[in-house]
Amino acid sequence: MFVSRLQLVNFRNYQNQLVSFSPGKVLIYGANGQGKTNLLEAIYYLVIGKSFRGKDSSLIRFGAESFFLGAKITKDGQKITLGIEYSGKGKIFTKNGQKQKGFSYLLGSLKGVLFTPDEPVNFFGSPTNRRKSLDLFLAQTSKTYLLNLIYYNKVLANKNALLKQPGTTENIIDAWDYKLAEYGAEIIKEREKSLRVLNELLTELNDELKFLLGKITIDYKPQGTLEKESFYRFLKQRQGEERIKKFALFGPHRDDFRFYLNDKDLKVFGSQGQKKGVLLLFKLAQAVYMTKILGEKPVLLLDDLYSEFDSEKRRALEGFFLNFSEQVLITATDPGDLKNYDQAVLINDGLVL
Ligand SMILES: Nc1ncnc2c1ncn2[C@@H]1O[C@H](COP(=O)(O)OP(=O)(O)OP(=O)(O)O)[C@@H](O)[C@H]1O
Incomplete structure (x- = not known):
């Protein structure tokens, strides 16, 4: 798939801009x-x-009251239009001109993988950011995952409220734990499976691109089990501790996964370059996953990519992109950074020239 047209109205420093994009680089x-x-x-x-x-609210152009984003997507020869309008009153979502109840009805229409230079610091900095990043990928690839996550978070919010209330009985918590175990086991299953596949793809990519020397391993530490009944028992055994802390301490909302380079924790021992490299490989592996498993090539969005990597890595990357994406958008300050592009778009002060 690729974005053939984009309209930005009062979005950041764009007043009313229409851009046409070609597929390719x-x-x-x-x-x-x-x-x-x-x-x-x-x-x-x-x-x-x-x-x-x-x-x-920070995305609305200074002085304006709302923003609108519209896009025309070409997917297997078919055209899809998407629109999102935001004002202080909320968001309006449209797909093919029809108003939709929420973003979940648009999700998956445009699949994309983003890499930005600031991301490695946040990603390796906290388990919450790593979880969020994985959830954004899995929500795009599986509607069931997204629904389980939505239900899980609703049940979790109820359980947390009850844990704070005086006089909540064990029976009441039990009922919520049972639900948490049901959705939680499915979330953990999907995370476990996808991280295993992503690790394999990432390893293949690293070999092919000769990106980083050594073996990269993703170690997933779920805070629960893969099966509903055993997950429920796992939570029940820990209820005492949660009642004291008045907070749900266990479950996939506390999961973590870490990256190891030659068996050394990247967060602790990795250089900035190694972290950037591994995160980029992890993102590219997501694009390969979408292509191989879902049969849909996502759009790759790579911010300031070339300032981040040496010339050998750049060359390796250039040959790779279009195997697993129909369109890759790369930003750069120097137009000489990218060779053999299909379209060049010059931006000046919120205008496409
Ligand atoms: N809500 C907003 N309204 C108007 N302008 C905004 C708004 N938010 C950000 N900007 C402007 O957008 C510009 C930054 O845009 P952007 O982050 O896309 O830069 P960039 O071209 O990627 O630059 P760099 O190469 O430095 O990363 C700044 O001039 C900033 O003032």
Whole structure:
């Protein structure tokens, strides 16, 4: 799939901009602070229904009251139009001109994988960010996963409220734990399976691209089990501790997965370059996963990629992109950074020239 048209109205520093994109390698270039990342942010907004870097209110162009993003997607020769409007009153979602009840009805229409230079710090910095990142990928690849996650979070919120209430009995908590175990086991199963596959794909990519020396391993530490009944017993055994702390301490909302390079924890021992490399490989593995398992090539959104990697890695990457994406949008300050592109888009002060 690829984005053939994008409209930005009062989004960041864009007033009313229509951009046409070709499939293939698209170079988005311009000086610092002109709106290159804003453009990727807009496209990724249509992928995940929110910004990867700011609150909705901060995305409205200074002085305006709402923003609108619209896109035309070409998918297997068919055209899909998506629209999201945000104002202080909320968001309006449209697909093919029809208003939709929520973003979950748009999710998956445009599949995308984003890599930004700031991301490794956040990603390796906290388990919450790693979980969020994985959830964004899995929500795009599986509707069931998304639903289980939504239900799980609702039950979790209820359980947490009850744990704070004086006089809540064990029986009441039991009922919520049973539900948590039901959804939680499914979440853990999907995370376990996908991380195993992603690890295999990432290893193949690393061999092919000769990116980092050594073996990369993803170690997933689920806070529960893969089966509902044993998960429920796992939670029940820990109820005492949760009642004292008045907070749900166990379950996939506390899961973590860590990356090891030659059996050394990357978070603790990895260099900045190694962390960036592994995260980029992890993202590219997601694109391969979507292509191989779902049969849908996502759009790759790579912010300032070439300032991050040495020339050998750049060369390896250039040959790779279009195997697993129909369209890759790469931002750069120097137009000489990307060779053999299909389209170059110059951005200047919120305008596409
Ligand atoms: N809500 C907003 N309204 C108007 N302008 C905004 C808004 N939010 C951010 N901007 C402007 O957007 C610009 C930054 O855009 P962006 O992050 O896309 O830059 P960039 O071209 O990727 O630059 P760099 O190469 O430095 O990363 C800044 O000039 C900033 O003032």
